[in-house]
Amino acid sequence: MNCPNFQDYTRNCLKEYPTLIRYESFMKCESEDYQRCIFYHILRSDFRCKHLDSCLKMFPDEIPTFLMLISKDKSIYDFITKPVHDYCLSKENYMQCARYKIKEEGKQPPQGLNPDGKNVNIINSIKKQKIVIEGFNHTKP
Numbered sequence: 001m002n003c004p005n006f007q008d009y010t011r012n013c014l015k016e017y018p019t020l021i022r023y024e025s026f027m028k029c030e031s032e033d034y035q036r037c038i039f040y041h042i043l044r045s046d047f048r049c050k051h052l053d054s055c056l057k058m059f060p061d062e063i064p065t066f067l068m069l070i071s072k073d074k075s076i077y078d079f080i081t082k083p084v085h086d087y088c089l090s091k092e093n094y095m096q097c098a099r100y101k102i103k104e105e106g107k108q109p110p111q112g113l114n115p116d117g118k119n120v121n122i123i124n125s126i127k128k129q130k131i132v133i134e135g136f137n138h139t140k141p
Contacts, residue, residue, distance in 0.1 A: 001032055003029045003030075003037065005043060006026070006034070013039045013043055016053075017039060038081045038084055042056075042084070042089065046091075047089060047090070049088045049089075049097065049100060051100055052088045052089075055088070055103075083114045097115040098113055098114070098115055100115070
């Protein structure tokens, strides 16, 4: 089964997230694995934090490469997407998000700041193909 957002060989998710065009593979969209796509969950969610899109668009050049990294390993995928589910898509918890609090003060959160307050070094994570968190490295098994 294909992703519901994959129609006529076009990902409708690109309408909301055009940067994803740089993500080179449609393989996930054409398989049952589409359910492990964070954008699928975002688009299907009944609630989204008002800052979610601006947070996602903060890394337009790095996101496609980073998506390829997190889709290779389930533990890395879970680590990165859990805060999105727990904060950005949670009507009950979104105001506890570290990024939300900073944005509500009218400031720009630092690049790599996760909703749970952990800082993920996106660039180093891409280069090393492991999650680099404030001095703690989570390496793919």
